[in-house]
Amino acid sequence: xxxxxxxxxxxxxxxxxxxxxxxxxxxxxxxxxxxxxxxxxxxxxxxxxxxxxxxxxxxxxxxxxxxxxxxxxx
Numbered sequence: 001x002x003x004x005x006x007x008x009x010x011x012x013x014x015x016x017x018x019x020x021x022x023x024x025x026x027x028x029x030x031x032x033x034x035x036x037x038x039x040x041x042x043x044x045x046x047x048x049x050x051x052x053x054x055x056x057x058x059x060x061x062x063x064x065x066x067x068x069x070x071x072x073x074x
Contacts, residue, residue: 044056 042053044053045051049056049059
C-alpha cells in the first residue's frame, strides 16, 4: 500500500518535472518575411534633437568622452 502511494507520488512528480521541459509557442511577430511589430524610429527623431542627426551624433560623442576612464583620470 505504501509502495503504491510512493509510486503514484513519484509518477506525479515526474510528470510535473517533464511539463517544465516543454516549450510554449511564442507570439508570432514575424510572418513570411515581414515584421509585424511597431516600426522603428531613428533616435535623433525626438523632441530633444528635432530630427537633427548631427546634433545627436555630437551628443553621443560627448557622452562617450565623459565615460572614458583614461580621460577622467588625467
